Amino acid sequence: MTATISLSPTLEDRLPSSSAASSSPRLSLAPAGSAPALLDGAWWPRSRDLAAELPSLTDVLDPLWGRITRVTVNPTHWPVVPRKVPVGGHVVKVGWFLSEQDPH
DSSP, rough: OOOOOOOOOOHHSOOOOOGTTOOOOOEEEEOOSSSSOOEEEEEEEEOOOOHHHHHHHHHHHHHHHHOOOOEOOOGGGGGOOOSSSETEEEEEEEEEEEESSOOO
8 A cells, every 4th residue: 555645845854754654644734834733634544444544644643743632523434433542552532523524
């Protein structure tokens, strides 16, 4: 598998070299400074298994934004939305919203 990560040069420079591995998520983040203290971007998971997909996403985001402890998803395309997902030695709580989040 290959990973497609589209980041601004300033964020790309901050990514650990291990994130370029084939298990890295397909991710695009808004350029640093475009929205202070807000994480903005898009993620294209390889499956509809949130418990399997979330650990690789947090592996990339944790070094950039600090430990990720909560995520929200639109459950339209996730057959199962677990309330908690173990990732990298800690747990990420998962919430969901239908109208507030784009299903894609």
